[in-house]
Amino acid sequence: MEVKQMSLYKRSGKIKQHSKKDGVLTAEMISNSIFQLGRFGTGLQHSFYILSLPSHSLSDISVLCSYVHLQKLELPHNKIQDLSCVSHMPYLVVLDASYNEISNFFEFQPPKNLKEVNFAHNRMTKMRDLSAYASLTKLVLDYNSFSEISGLEQCCRLTHLSLAHNKISRISGLGGLPLTHICLRGNHLEKIEGLEHLKSLQVLDLSQNRITSLSGLENLHLLGSLNLEKNLVSEIQECKHIHDLLLLRDLSLVENPVQEQPDYKLAVIFLLQHLTVLDQEAVTVEEKVSSVNMYDPPMDVVAARDHITHLVYQLMQPQVLYESTLPSADSPYPMLVLTGPRGCGKRELTHRLCQEFNEYFAYGISHTTRGPYFGEENGLDYHFVSEEAFQSMIHTGKFIQTIQYGGHSYGLTRDAVEDVAREGLACCVHMELEGVFSLKKTYFEPRYILLIPTQAEKYIGHLKARGLYTQAQMDAAVSRIELYANTNRQRPGFFDNVIPCDDWEDAYKTLRQAVKEYLLLEEQEEGENNNRASPDNTSTGHNPEEKPLSPVSMSRLTLTSHSARALDPSDISYRSYFTKIQKELHPQKSSTELASIRRREQLVREAIVGKSPGVYSQLFKSSAQPVVSSVHNDDSGNLFHEDSGSDDSRASSALSVPSSAGAFSDLAEPLHVSVMGHASETLKDHVPSSQTPNDPHPGADQLAAAVSPCSDRRPGSNVKPILPPIPTGRRTPAAPSLSPSPSPKPGVEEEGNANMEG
Numbered sequence: 001m002e003v004k005q006m007s008l009y010k011r012s013g014k015i016k017q018h019s020k021k022d023g024v025l026t027a028e029m030i031s032n033s034i035f036q037l038g039r040f041g042t043g044l045q046h047s048f049y050i051l052s053l054p055s056h057s058l059s060d061i062s063v064l065c066s067y068v069h070l071q072k073l074e075l076p077h078n079k080i081q082d083l084s085c086v087s088h089m090p091y092l093v094v095l096d097a098s099y100n101e102i103s104n105f106f107e108f109q110p111p112k113n114l115k116e117v118n119f120a121h122n123r124m125t126k127m128r129d130l131s132a133y134a135s136l137t138k139l140v141l142d143y144n145s146f147s148e149i150s151g152l153e154q155c156c157r158l159t160h161l162s163l164a165h166n167k168i169s170r171i172s173g174l175g176g177l178p179l180t181h182i183c184l185r186g187n188h189l190e191k192i193e194g195l196e197h198l199k200s201l202q203v204l205d206l207s208q209n210r211i212t213s214l215s216g217l218e219n220l221h222l223l224g225s226l227n228l229e230k231n232l233v234s235e236i237q238e239c240k241h242i243h244d245l246l247l248l249r250d251l252s253l254v255e256n257p258v259q260e261q262p263d264y265k266l267a268v269i270f271l272l273q274h275l276t277v278l279d280q281e282a283v284t285v286e287e288k289v290s291s292v293n294m295y296d297p298p299m300d301v302v303a304a305r306d307h308i309t310h311l312v313y314q315l316m317q318p319q320v321l322y323e324s325t326l327p328s329a330d331s332p333y334p335m336l337v338l339t340g341p342r343g344c345g346k347r348e349l350t351h352r353l354c355q356e357f358n359e360y361f362a363y364g365i366s367h368t369t370r371g372p373y374f375g376e377e378n379g380l381d382y383h384f385v386s387e388e389a390f391q392s393m394i395h396t397g398k399f400i401q402t403i404q405y406g407g408h409s410y411g412l413t414r415d416a417v418e419d420v421a422r423e424g425l426a427c428c429v430h431m432e433l434e435g436v437f438s439l440k441k442t443y444f445e446p447r448y449i450l451l452i453p454t455q456a457e458k459y460i461g462h463l464k465a466r467g468l469y470t471q472a473q474m475d476a477a478v479s480r481i482e483l484y485a486n487t488n489r490q491r492p493g494f495f496d497n498v499i500p501c502d503d504w505e506d507a508y509k510t511l512r513q514a515v516k517e518y519l520l521l522e523e524q525e526e527g528e529n530n531n532r533a534s535p536d537n538t539s540t541g542h543n544p545e546e547k548p549l550s551p552v553s554m555s556r557l558t559l560t561s562h563s564a565r566a567l568d569p570s571d572i573s574y575r576s577y578f579t580k581i582q583k584e585l586h587p588q589k590s591s592t593e594l595a596s597i598r599r600r601e602q603l604v605r606e607a608i609v610g611k612s613p614g615v616y617s618q619l620f621k622s623s624a625q626p627v628v629s630s631v632h633n634d635d636s637g638n639l640f641h642e643d644s645g646s647d648d649s650r651a652s653s654a655l656s657v658p659s660s661a662g663a664f665s666d667l668a669e670p671l672h673v674s675v676m677g678h679a680s681e682t683l684k685d686h687v688p689s690s691q692t693p694n695d696p697h698p699g700a701d702q703l704a705a706a707v708s709p710c711s712d713r714r715p716g717s718n719v720k721p722i723l724p725p726i727p728t729g730r731r732t733p734a735a736p737s738l739s740p741s742p743s744p745k746p747g748v749e750e751e752g753n754a755n756m757e758g
């Protein structure tokens with residue numbers, strides 16, 4: 001068929017020369033350009049259906065009046081002015097008369113089945129009523145001189161309309177046509193109007209106009225492609241008008257002033273997240289993610305940025321030694337975080353908890369840029385600072401985490417934690433969810449307790465009763481309940497405990513119970529009761545009155561998820577706890593697992609006694625050290641000595657006396673063995689610095705003697721007690737949690753200092 005068509009064009013080329021003389025179409029020319037023979041009438045008559053005569057300089061085609069059976073007539077690139085012959089073609093379906101000199105619009109009797117008409121590049125100026133052309137589906141009128149769209153209202157099958165490069169200044173007369181494609185490129189349009197009812201529109205080309213706003217496109221829910229190249233759109237916000245067009249995949253704003261806006265591309269991609277092509281370029285996955293991270297970052301991303309900021313600023317400061325630094329990777333500084341939506345009672349419960357458990361906790365005082373409420377005191381509830389001061393603190397690396405909430409900044413400083421750690425206490429703070437996300441990025445490993453309102457009415461009642469909040473603030477707070485609930489639902493284990501807080505008294509009871517469990521106070525009490533009940537209450541070697549105080553107890557806060565190494569193994573609670581945690585961590589070991597563990601333990605033991613350097617010793621080896629004598633327990637509790645003069649023994653001393661803070665410590669070190677993530681074993685009791693030479697701990701003297709300023713260690717391997725002991729008479733128990741003690745700045749080397757923080 002194609003071959004035939006080409007040969008016809010070739011043949012018509014010859015005729016072209018002939019017709020050029022007068023532009024009159026002849027039967028001979030037609031016979032060379034007509035094809036597709038078909039039958040009609042009774043089926044015995046034959047006729048050609050297609051006549052194609054492009055570029056013949058034809059001006060007179062009146063001979064076509066007798067070709068009544070034509071169905072497709074192609075006459076582009078001629079000089080035709082009169083198309084009245086079409087009136088004699090009742091079966092015509094496709095008419096292409098583009099690139100001619102026609103000035104009359106549809107000046108012929110309407111062929112009943114006329115579907116496609118192309119009058120592009122003619123001299124038409126005025127559209128007229130086309131209601132008689134009911135079959136029209138495609139109408140191309142580009143490059144004419146129409147100034148108004150009219151006469152199409154009854155073309156109920158029209159799906160494609162192109163009026164590019166005319167003089168149209170207003171879109172009108174399209175009513176509820178079933179148009180799927182409209183091209184109005186290169187007109188004089190200043191706004192988008194008259195398209196509201198075109199519910200089927202899929203492709204819209206409004207390029208090269210003077211459009212400034214995308215308003216008017218809101219209802220075009222099937223729109224998939226929108227070309228607005230070379231217009232005057234200058235605001236990114238205009239994209240909001242097409243934000244709900246979920247099928248919109250392809251948008252072009254090329255050569256609009258809006259492209260000059262900073263972050264234009266990411267902003268548009270963010271507003272129109274379904275786009276796959278923007279400005280004729282494919283939208284990449286990276287761009288989509290970047291746009292979301294830029295304009296609506298998930299809490300994880302915000303937290304990561306917050307963390308990076310503080311970490312970097314902190315690294316830019318002189319590095320100092322902190323009280324709260326990890327003594328070892330497995331026994332982090334104990335912290336308790338109460339979280340929940342504003343006004344849910346977490347602040348009150350935090351204070352109350354710190355007062356009741358003042359031997360364990362103190363309140364970590366955050367900084368805020370909001371002004372104090374009535375009754376709040378600077379340095380008790382918050383450190384109230386100006387925005388400039390807050391920013392300057394950020395830049396000097398003071399914060400561990402910060403958040404923006406309700407137009408104000410909040411942040412927990414390292415000093416706030418240090419102030420508490422210096423007291424030998426665990427730090428208890430309250431914060432919004434974003435703060436939790438951020439804190440989770442740090443090496444701190446607090447316990448997180450979610451206080452969640454379950455009865456909105458009651459919660460709103462609490463908020464109202466405070467008399468502090470506007471309706472908008474209350475609405476915002478209420479809407480965040482869902483955020484907390486979702487986080488809890490979607491991230492199992494994110495919170496260590498969830499406590500309904502509709503009734504603060506009940507909530508406190510539950511909280512108190514949970515905290516007691518964390519502190520193992522229940523078990524301790526049980527143990528004490530057992531001791532009291534036992535005829536020989538010295539069986540544990542402990543007088544209940546002399547139960548280990550905060551440094552030990554506090555470390556338990558972290559122990560349900562960490563090693564029990566900092567506990568006193570002679571303590572009854574330690575034993576029960578250790579058994580419990582072992583069960584939790586290793587519910588049922590297969591014989592293969594057990595054999596593997598035994599093998600690894602054996603290797604470590606050998607490494608310790610210097611028999612085999614082994615891989616494990618390499619793990620902990622650092623620079624060459626002076627000979628250090630060290631004392632260890634073996635796993636049956638017996639002490640043994642070793643020299644660290646050789647590589648092997650250095651390695652084992654690194655295992656056994658890993659005092660990274662040895663130079664600053666007068667503490668005897670507990671001895672640990674940590675094997676490839678296997679639950680560590682505490683081989684020796686820790687000995688607090690306050691311990692007297694008369695202390696009953698076996699081998700304490702030797703240990704103290706053994707601990708030299710050796711730095712043969714791995715980072716974070718300090719195995720001193722988690723916190724320095726509480727100095728006696730440190731403060732009055734009445735309001736211990738609220739008063740930060742004036743204490744030396746971190747970095748000052750003092751009793752029981754911990755590791756260097758990087």
Ligand SMILES: Nc1ncnc2c1ncn2[C@@H]1O[C@H](COP(=O)(O)OP(=O)(O)OP(=O)(O)O)[C@@H](O)[C@H]1O
Nearest residue numbers: 341342343344347366403410411412430431432435
């Ligand atoms: N460092 C911090 N990081 C994250 N959130 C914090 C921090 N400090 C305080 N917040 C939280 O910011 C929110 C606003 O605190 P603010 O004291 O201004 O409000 P409040 O109305 O008194 O609420 P609340 O009684 O819950 O503290 C509270 O939920 C509070 O817990």
